[in-house]
Amino acid sequence: MEKRRLAFISTVICLIILLGCAVYAAGSVIMAGQGVGPVSLGQKKAQVTAALGNPDQVKSSPNDPNAQLLFFKSKGLAVFVGSNGAVIGITVQGGPWKTPEGIGVGSAGAAVTKTYGQGLQRGQGNITYASKGIGFSIRNGAVSQIYIMKREDDRPLLGDRLIIPGSRVGGIKIGMAYNQVAQAWGQADSVTSMGASKCTLCRYREEAIGLIVSAKGQIEGMVMETGDFITKEGVKVGSSRDEVVRVFGKGAAGQNDLIYEAKGIGFRFTQNRVSQITVLKPGK
Secondary structure, three states, rough: OHHHHHHHHHHHHHHHHHHHHHHHHHOOEOOOOOOOOOEEOOOOOHHHHHHHOOOEEEEOOOOOOOOOOEHHHHOOOOEEEOOOOEEEEEOOOOOOOOOOOOOOOOOHHHHHHHHOOOOOEOOOOEEEEEEOEEEEEEEEEEEEEEEEEEHHHOOOOOOOEEOOOOOOOOOOOOEEEHHHHEEEEEEEOEEEHHHHOOEEEEEEOOOOOOEEOOOOOEEEEEEOOOOOEEOOOEEEEOOOOHHHHHHHHHOOHHHHHHHHOOOOOEEEEEEEEEEEEEEEEOOO
């Protein structure tokens, strides 16, 4: 009888341990397009700190002082909180976090493409799966960072966030009606006259993008001040002047600008780093 009781107790203890491991594993899951462990896209900052504690470091976005990047170094996470106070992106930099397929920081880079396919190459070693809401940085053959963002279908018009000179930025195309954007995103946060051109610059703070709109209501160009948008070669806000020249050539140089009129793209620099990218119709 005593042996049976001990066996029963041992079984219960093993079951408790297994259940504890299962709960821990479930709490460490990276869910594409949704969140990482206890942190989900759309949560408020207070909910994030309740789950993770106070951040080790807080940085304001250079394009929006009301947006913040919260670093939780001991957890291996960085959480981007938008100007509305809600989580709009999560970066996994280490820790126990893994996708349901078992991919985490340190996993073989080949496992990413084997699991998800080729994806969109966004510069050297960066792959994004916009329709799934997940991206990876791969360095020296291993995953170095994992990014969680809204799925493409949940981000009207932003799409793959790819910059195609002279043509489009994500799903926003030169020549399309501005009303299509206003219907998807609402009214712009600010509208500024551009003088003699009779165009207006309609800025959307959350998306960190400005739209150059003609008097006829057509989009004539886009102005970006965030590294979320990127060319297929990997050039984005934050890239060096040398990177731009290597990809696009010398261009027409101003004091702080490089303009590629024939290609339909221009770059503004602050301390030799891209601080603004403008896409226009070629020859404009």
